[in-house]
Amino acid sequence: MKILVIGAGPVGATFALLAAKSGLNVSMLEAREGPSRESRTLALSHGSREVLERAGAWSQTLHATEIHTIHTSQKGGFGRTEISREDGGVPALGYVLTYADLQTVLDEQLVNANILVERGATVSAITETGEGAIVTYSRLGADQNTNHETEYRAAADIVVMADGGANLGKVPAIVVSEKDYGQSALLGHINTDTEHQNRAFERFTGDGPAALLPKHGAREFSMVWIAKPAHIEQLKVLDDACFCAAFQEHFGYRAGKFLSVTQRRSYPLKLRTVSSPVAGHIAVIGNAAQALHPVAGQGFNLGLRDAMALVKSLAKTNENVTTRLANYAQSRSRDVDRSVGFTDFLVSAFSNDHAATRIPRGVGLAAVDMLPFARKALAKRMLFGAPR
Numbered sequence: 013m014k015i016l017v018i019g020a021g022p023v024g025a026t027f028a029l030l031a032a033k034s035g036l037n038v039s040m041l042e043a044r045e046g047p048s049r050e051s052r053t054l055a056l057s058h059g060s061r062e063v064l065e066r067a068g069a070w071s072q073t074l075h076a077t078e079i080h081t082i083h084t085s086q087k088g089g090f091g092r093t094e095i096s097r098e099d100g101g102v103p104a105l106g107y108v109l110t111y112a113d114l115q116t117v118l119d120e121q122l123v124n125a126n127i128l129v130e131r132g133a134t135v136s137a138i139t140e141t142g143e144g145a146i147v148t149y150s151r152l153g154a155d156q157n158t159n160h161e162t163e164y165r166a167a168a169d170i171v172v173m174a175d176g177g178a179n180l181g182k183v184p185a186i187v188v189s190e191k192d193y194g195q196s197a198l199l200g201h202i203n204t205d206t207e208h209q210n211r212a213f214e215r216f217t218g219d220g221p222a223a224l225l226p227k228h229g230a231r232e233f234s235m236v237w238i239a240k241p242a243h244i245e246q247l248k249v250l251d252d253a254c255f256c257a258a259f260q261e262h263f264g265y266r267a268g269k270f271l272s273v274t275q276r277r278s279y280p281l282k283l284r285t286v287s288s289p290v291a292g293h294i295a296v297i298g299n300a301a302q303a304l305h306p307v308a309g310q311g312f313n314l315g316l317r318d319a320m321a322l323v324k325s326l327a328k329t330n331e332n333v334t335t336r337l338a339n340y341a342q343s344r345s346r347d348v349d350r351s352v353g354f355t356d357f358l359v360s361a362f363s364n365d366h367a368a369t370r371i372p373r374g375v376g377l378a379a380v381d382m383l384p385f386a387r388k389a390l391a392k393r394m395l396f397g398a399p400r
């Protein structure tokens with residue numbers, strides 16, 4: 013059985029490594045040619061670390077920063093909660109790392125595992141044949157000096173779409189739904205005068221949440237500021253000093269005084285889901301299967317769980333391909349529905365400034381902080397995904 017993966021990003025590469033370890037025949041097509049330069053910060057749960065360990069991709073060179081405590085509060089209201097690694101019964105609640113560092117380790121592991129990755133290959137069509145699927149892609153020809161792209165076709169028994177959603181529109185059987193939150197996220201790296209001591213912060217405000225994730229440097233955080241798109245565009249062009257002052261006013265001093273900021277960039281926030289992660293002989297995983305609002309840091313973790321679940325279903329070689337793919341779709345529905353619902357609930361419950369919601373929000377945060385079992389349940393939810 014030949015499996016062809018489109019996209020060797022973090023989820024596609026993890027899937028391929030796990031699939032190869034399970035004895036499956038897997039190869040990949042990837043548009044990117046050189047090393048990844050993506051400066052995006054990824055927040056990983058403890059469960060995701062376990063998945064990367066299984067794939068052989070957890071290494072010192074990831075420079076992963078452990079999260080020991082998550083401090084949550086709301087602007088202009090009472091109530092705060094602090095979840096610690098002791099609540100989760102794990103060495104760390106999560107890990108913060110850079111996309112490019114993770115991708116570098118995964119790329120090395122793909123080479124070590126002898127997995128064929130055709131790079132510079134951009135997929136343009138996916139056709140279901142009833143027996144499998146055919147993928148059309150273009151790549152610079154043998155004579156690269158001419159800059160002439162050549163079109164190729166590859167047939168496979170199963171095609172795994174792990175392309176972040178770039179080709180979703182090319183598979184008519186997969187219906188895509190989108191919900192625009194009317195918010196954008198401003199990302200950046202910020203330095204403070206106070207050591208973070210592995211604490212992450214999330215602050216709910218009337219405009220939307222803001223978060224700080226501890227980074228490799230003792231006083232360095234990755235920042236996310238969520239607000240209306242027009243406001244984010246204004247914040248993006250402020251000079252560094254004015255930006256730090258504005259963020260200080262918004263976030264308060266719980267993480268110290270903000271001294272400098274770099275790499276500010278923004279993106280619009282949408283929820284995107286698919287009608288089913290399986291259509292014929294095509295399976296969808298990672299950001300292609302669901303793109304979530306970053307409020308709960310669930311998106312990437314969910315994608316890694318897709319990868320794990322698909323390998324588990326495909327490795328059952330005593331079943332036919334249709335049954336294996338149906339099992340994958342069925343095995344993901346509960347986790348995906350709950351993670352989407354949980355994230356969507358947090359966005360709507362914590363992104364407005366009405367007193368009517370501010371008070372219950374405060375009560376909720378205070379209750380989580382006072383009741384050990386509630387703290388443990390929340391910690392578990394963030395660490396390992398939806399309860400089964």
Ligand SMILES: Cc1cc2nc3c(=O)[nH]c(=O)nc-3n(C[C@H](O)[C@H](O)[C@H](O)COP(=O)(O)OP(=O)(O)OC[C@H]3O[C@@H](n4cnc5c(N)ncnc54)[C@H](O)[C@@H]3O)c2cc1C
Nearest residue numbers: 019021022023043054055134135175176178279298299312
């Ligand atoms: C702008 C943005 C900012 C984000 N910020 C954060 C954040 O701060 N923190 C966080 O935890 N998560 C963040 N996320 C989510 C996180 O990036 C994803 O969960 C994660 O990247 C999912 O990995 P993936 O492998 O599924 O998809 P991707 O990372 O999108 O990888 C897809 C891969 O497919 C390849 N590809 C695409 N099209 C084709 C094609 N036609 N042919 C061949 N190959 C193709 C790409 O080159 C890439 O390597 C962000 C997402 C976006 C879009």
